[in-house]
Amino acid sequence: MMPQHSERGAAAVAVLSNMDPWEANLVLNLRLWCEGSSGQSQVWNEYRKALPGEHATHECHAFETLVHTIVSSAHRPLVRHQVGCSCVGADEAVFVNLVRMASEGHLNDAALVATLLMGPARAEHVALLAGQVGACARKMSRQSIQPIPQTAQNVVRLH
Structure with missing residues (x-):
């Protein structure tokens, strides 16, 4: 049996194929980023391929x-699925909903959603960042680029 903390946030609540492409790519980038330096390098490369020069650096940053900010402020370790897994866990879905709401301009709602993952002190800041990330993710998705995997602290990989 898995430790209790890894069960929270792990429940599969969606599948990547039923999400908008930009949302599925966002989940994949989150997974890659949390895998560590190899995955982070892949995410950086995706931004560099999709966006011009300094704009890529700014958006990936x-x-x-x-x-x-989310991982370091989380109430508990975030749970994610492996990069190749087709299901989306609850924590991953909260992340996507946060970014979607913020990028649609619903910053107060996005800040509230952020508190599902972390304390309220940084929720407004996270909502603003999420809006920027979401706008960029939508733009990059239109250019159709696929990522692939490496291990951030305070993140538990389920399967």
Whole structure:
């Protein structure tokens, strides 16, 4: 039996194939980023391929800051599935909903959703970052680029 903390946030609540492409890619980038330096390199490369020069650096840094802020402020370790897994866990779904709401301009709702993962002190800041990340993720998805995997602290990989 798995430790109790890894069960929370692990429940499969969706599948990648039923999500908008930009949302599925966002989940994959989150998984890759949390895998460590190899996965982070893949995410950086995706941004570099999809966006021009300094814009790629700026946008990927926003993604990095968003993930780091959430992971470092999380109530408990975030649970994610392996990069190749087709299901989406509850924590991953909360992340996507946070980014979707923020990128649609619903910053107050996004800040509230952020508190499902972390304390309220940084929720507004996270909502603003999530809006930027979401707008960029939508743009990159239109250019159709696929990522692949490596291990962030305070994140538990389920399967």
